[in-house]
Every structure is written in structure tokens, then in C-alpha cells.
Amino acid sequence: MPAVLLAPDKFKGTLTGAEVAASLAEGIHSRRPGTEVIAVPVADGGDGSLAAFEAAGFERVPVTASAADGRPAHTRYARRGATAAAELAEVAGLAGLHGSLAPLTATSRGLGEVIAHALDAGCTRIVVGIGGSASTDGGLGLVQALGARARDASGADVGPGGAGAASAATLDLSNLHGKIAQARIEIACDVDNPLTGPQGAAAVYGPQKGAGPDQVRELDAALGHWADVVAAATGHDHRAEPGAGAAGGVGFGAIAVLGARLRPGAQLILDQLGFAGALARAQLVVTGEGSLDAQTLRGKAPAAVAAAARRAGVPVIGVAGRCLLDAPQLQAAGFDRVYTLLDEADTEQQALEEAATLLRRIGERLGDGLSDDL
Numbered sequence: 001m002p003a004v005l006l007a008p009d010k011f012k013g014t015l016t017g018a019e020v021a022a023s024l025a026e027g028i029h030s031r032r033p034g035t036e037v038i039a040v041p042v043a044d045g046g047d048g049s050l051a052a053f054e055a056a057g058f059e060r061v062p063v064t065a066s067a068a069d070g071r072p073a074h075t076r077y078a079r080r081g082a083t084a085a086a087e088l089a090e091v092a093g094l095a096g097l098h099g100s101l102a103p104l105t106a107t108s109r110g111l112g113e114v115i116a117h118a119l120d121a122g123c124t125r126i127v128v129g130i131g132g133s134a135s136t137d138g139g140l141g142l143v144q145a146l147g148a149r150a151r152d153a154s155g156a157d158v159g160p161g162g163a164g165a166a167s168a169a170t171l172d173l174s175n176l177h178g179k180i181a182q183a184r185i186e187i188a189c190d191v192d193n194p195l196t197g198p199q200g201a202a203a204v205y206g207p208q209k210g211a212g213p214d215q216v217r218e219l220d221a222a223l224g225h226w227a228d229v230v231a232a233a234t235g236h237d238h239r240a241e242p243g244a245g246a247a248g249g250v251g252f253g254a255i256a257v258l259g260a261r262l263r264p265g266a267q268l269i270l271d272q273l274g275f276a277g278a279l280a281r282a283q284l285v286v287t288g289e290g291s292l293d294a295q296t297l298r299g300k301a302p303a304a305v306a307a308a309a310r311r312a313g314v315p316v317i318g319v320a321g322r323c324l325l326d327a328p329q330l331q332a333a334g335f336d337r338v339y340t341l342l343d344e345a346d347t348e349q350q351a352l353e354e355a356a357t358l359l360r361r362i363g364e365r366l367g368d369g370l371s372d373d374l
Helices: 016-031 049-055 090-094 109-120 140-145 161-167 201-209 213-234 248-256 264-273 275-281 301-311 327-333 346-355 355-368
Strands: 003-006 034-041 057-066 072-080 083-087 123-127 149-151 171-172 182-187 261-263 286-291 314-321 337-340
Touching: 003 016, 003 275, 003 327, 016 034, 016 049, 016 261, 034 275, 049 057, 049 072, 057 090, 057 346, 072 090, 072 109, 072 140, 072 182, 072 264, 083 090, 090 109, 090 123, 109 140, 109 201, 123 264, 140 149, 140 161, 149 161, 161 213, 171 213, 182 248, 182 264, 201 213, 201 248, 201 337, 248 261, 261 264, 264 275, 264 301, 275 301, 286 301, 301 314, 301 327, 314 346, 337 355, 346 355
Parallel strands: 003 034, 003 286, 083 123, 123 182, 182 261, 286 314, 314 337
Antiparallel strands: 057 072, 072 083, 149 171
């Protein structure tokens, strides 16, 4: 019997990738009970990445860390052996602010606290998804949580956020976490923005985090000043590196202070989830997300899955809540066919409220057509 690899991302606001895969599998098995179904829910470094790691067998590790507003929050990371997976959106993302955006003071400290916990627990490889950031602090909070001390001209520790970065006069790395030097830190990053300037963290992403035009200029100046301080402490200037502006400058802090490596998000996570091994066993791949659109083609997980499957000569079926890509775009991306919830549903509301049921129906269609697809 054929083996079908189910590798969907989440349907944002509706179902996790694991739930999408489970619904599809139920539909396939209702038509073809003997079909081998391999479920590998995927992600690209944004929200939902931890759920994908957990579905792949990583252990959930609960911790308390600072939310973007500095308040303690219950969060988690995932661990398998000496590898830990952390998600910025989970601990210090926009969702945790519940609409009360804080463009000048939101902090990335919580991510550093999670990484410190993983290092203290013996992890030597840290994979970090940095999508969904709420802060524009240049990674200030991240490195503070890991032992770096940023002081103002009076010698006092600076406050949080971009406002704190603006007041930094010196950076002391003498107490940086002792296990950083031996650890391998990899950042899932799909943007190439520098830290500052017209394409920098403040200008491009600051408005999404509540910054008005004056605050964008203030934050951009703060990040430039912070980069000067970091360069003085480390002897290297990383502000212009592609990805330095990711997640409000968390990319910069991770590269410049932690020695992290930035990698394309979807590919990094696929590697960690064992996707290549699953693909080698499959005769059909099913992937997708809530909306297949232009953003999908810019490094999102379903596009990475489809590209890998095409290279392996395995046909790819797309599933989505909706599809805004035309046939040539889908074909170029590696999709042989796409099923959508909107096509299955009578109304858009039904597509949202009955997503699992509709995905089971799509799974039935896949089961009915397996002999033709393969």
C-alpha cells in the first residue's frame, strides 16, 4: 500500500498542524484503511513551531519567563536529548500583550530566560524560532537575561526595550552565561533586513508593533546607538548583516553577542523534525496552511515542503482554508493539486467553524484518489 506523508503547517486561529494531519488521516483511512500515513506537522519559526516539535516527539518543558511587557508568564520550550527548541512568539510575542502594544519598552528578555533554562538543563544545541516578536530592542533583553550587563552613563542597568537600548553607554560581557561559548544556537529566520535604516527593524516592523512615525525614528536611532555599544564591547559590527533586523533586532543580538547562526526558518525546522527521512518513505506528500498565498512562496513551510518533494520526485497535494495563488504559481511552487475548505464549505463561517470535519472530507477525497495520484 502507498505511504502518504502529511506535513501541514497550522491553520492559524483554527487548528494546529497536528490537528490538521489527524483530520486528514482520519479521512484517508476511512477510504483506504491499509494506507500508511506518516504525520510530520511542520512550521517555519513563527507561532506554532513548538507545537510541531512536540508533535515530532520533543518533550514539553514548562518554565516561567518574562512576557514582552516584563510580567512573569507561564511558557515552555521543547527538548529532545541535548537539543532544545524555543519560540519567541510563545514567550514574548505580540499575542501576549493582548492588544496593549508597547513599542518603546517591549522586551525580548523572556527568550533569553528560556534559553538560559535550557542551557542550565544541559542542552548544547538551541533552535530558536523568532517570528511574532513584540519588541524592537535589538536583542537587549535577550542578552541581559543571559548575563550581559548594559549600563547607562551613570553606571545603572538600563531599562527594557528600545528605550533602554537608547540609554546604554557600555556593555559588560564578563558574566555572560558560561555555557554560551560551547552551545550551538541556530535561529530560524526568513528575512534579510539589516538592523537599521529604511529596511531596518524599526522602519519595516516597528509600525506592526505600535510605533508611530516619531517612535520609528526614535527606535531606529536607538538601535544604531545600541549597535555602536555592542561593537565597542565585542570588536565587531554586525548591524548590516542580513537578518540582523529580524524580530526587532533579536537577530542582531543573537549574532553579535551569542555567536548564533541564522538559517532559513522552514528548512531549519524541517531538518530537526526528521522530514527528509519521512519523505524518503512517501509516495505522496500533503502540505498546506490556512492561506496559500504570496506569503507562502516567501519561505513558508508548505513551500519548503513542496520544493523538497518535487526534488525527490514525489507528487504534492496542497490543503488550505483558502488559496489565492493561480495555477502557474502553484505549479511553479511544486503543487500538483490544491483542496480548500472554502471549496468544501457552503459559507466562509462554516469553513472556520467546521475545519476539522471539512479536512476529514478532503482526506476522504485523497483516499478515493490515491491510485490515481500515485
